[in-house]
Amino acid sequence: MFADAVAGSRLALGRLLTVVERGGPSADVVSDLAQPLTGRAHILGITGAPGAGKSTLVGELVARLVASGCRPAVLAVDPSSPLTGGAILGDRIRMDGAAGSSVDVAAGKAPASQLGHAFIRSMATRGHSGGLAVAVPLAVRLFDAAGYDPVIIETVGVGQVEVDVVGAADTAVVVATPGMGDAVQANKAGLLEVADVFVVNKADRPGASDVRRDLELMLDLGHITGQEAPDGYRPPIVMASALEGTGSGDVLDAVAAHLDYLESTGRRAQRRRHRVRAEVLARMEQAMVRRAVELADGAEGRELLNAAENGELSPTSVSAKLLEQLG
Ligand SMILES: Nc1nc2c(ncn2[C@@H]2O[C@H](COP(=O)(O)OP(=O)(O)OP(=O)(O)O)[C@@H](O)[C@H]2O)c(=O)[nH]1
Ligand SMILES: [Mg+2]
Incomplete structure (x- = not known):
């Protein structure tokens, strides 16, 4: 099954992801098999408050990446809070929309050269024994081994584990929005501190420029330093409206620039x-x-x-x- 997944079988990969999600000895076997093939993918973490537009933005990014010939994978970590139950369903639909296009490609309905393949997967944090901090990195390594690049992890930045998972990505993107409240407050969970790239999403809404100004000010004052502060890297702030489809190209540019920075500095x-x-x-x-x-x-x-x-x-x-x- 592992060989099939690496050779491009979506079915096999999906099954292995289920094994990973469940944890235990079988997941450990997957981990050992994947290991020699890892280290290629650019790992992107995307986080932000509930409803910030992360999934909508990820959908945009995936469409762009696929159009440029990449094979992105997305791991959407479902929030376990029952309060966001509706949003989970919403995610599935939107994310499945993006996945659907790649399925169509696989079925030959669109030229593969134009769309490539994306793999989108939700991982429930609720009730699986593996634990998020264990299952997510392994799933990411599995995507990497299967040739997906970039691997995008979407989490809701409310819990420490989620923030840690995203902060440990190569590039952490934090999505802010107008009306997210006091940015200082938002940083309580360390959410802003892990950002390598800020996206002010819902730029179509009033108040977006205020959010940008607040973030710039916090960066100026050193209230947020970014992970690479000693090197003088300053996280850029990208304005986007996932709804209107603007800014996603700028997000990808900022993410690529951060990867260049990481590579040129040994980071x-x-x-x-x-x-x-x-x-x-x-x-x-x-x-x-x-x-x-x-x-x-x-x-x-x-x-x-x-x-x-x-x-x-x-x-x-x-x-x-x-x-x-x-x-
Ligand atoms: N006005 C506006 N609405 C947006 C934009 N992007 C997303 N939305 C809307 O915001 C709502 C939440 O979007 P999602 O993409 O589900 O947000 P999310 O951050 O993934 O949400 P959770 O996964 O539940 O935390 C949806 O109703 C979107 O249509 C935007 O750029 N502008
Ligand atoms: Mg979402």
Whole structure:
């Protein structure tokens, strides 16, 4: 199945992504198979507040990339909050629209030279054992191994894990909008701080130039520094209206310029090291948490927990005793 996916089978790739999403030993096998083929794709992270227009923008970017002969892949990380349930469905429809065009290509309805192939996939964060911090990097490596470039990760920038995943991409794009509220507030989750490129989307709406001015000011004052501040890289601010179809070319230009910058300064290798470290730590953390739960639920763990409930032992000593067995 892996060989099929690498040879271009969308069906095989889709199945492998499901394996990755579920996690466990089979996903580890996929990881090892993919590894030697990785390191080519430009990894783009796109994040922003719920409803900022990320999916609409990604749809635009994909259409442009495909038209220029690229094979982009998109991993849309579904927000797990029930509040955005409607948006998830909306995403599926819009994203499927972009995917549909590539399916048509595959079916020979449009010249492949004109459209190429895009692969678009939603990954649910809810209820899968893998954990976002583990499943997303592996899915990205799988897309890379299968020859997709760029690989675009879309996340909603409300959680630390999501911001971390996007911040570890080669190029992190943060989508802001008019009415997003106080930009300082928006930076609480570190959202603005990870940006390599800012997009002020919904530029068709009033207030877009105010958002731009606020961001410029925050950059001037050093309230946002960007990830490469010591080198003097200043994240550009691109105005876009995904709805009117303007600005997406400028976004791709800014993203390409950032990649040039990363490569010419050796920063790309640094990002890769950072990414590998984050993934390894996330995997270790996941394995250790699983083991800790096993220990707490085991016979001795239950006994110790009972003793703590009765007041005979403190939680401190119970955890210390159980930790002794963790190794
Ligand atoms: N006026 C205007 N509306 C836009 C623009 N881009 C997106 N929208 C609208 O904003 C709404 C949200 O767009 P999405 O692309 O789903 O936003 P998102 O950031 O992916 O949303 P979540 O994934 O739910 O966080 C939709 O109704 C879009 O039609 C734009 O440039 N201008
Ligand atoms: Mg979306």
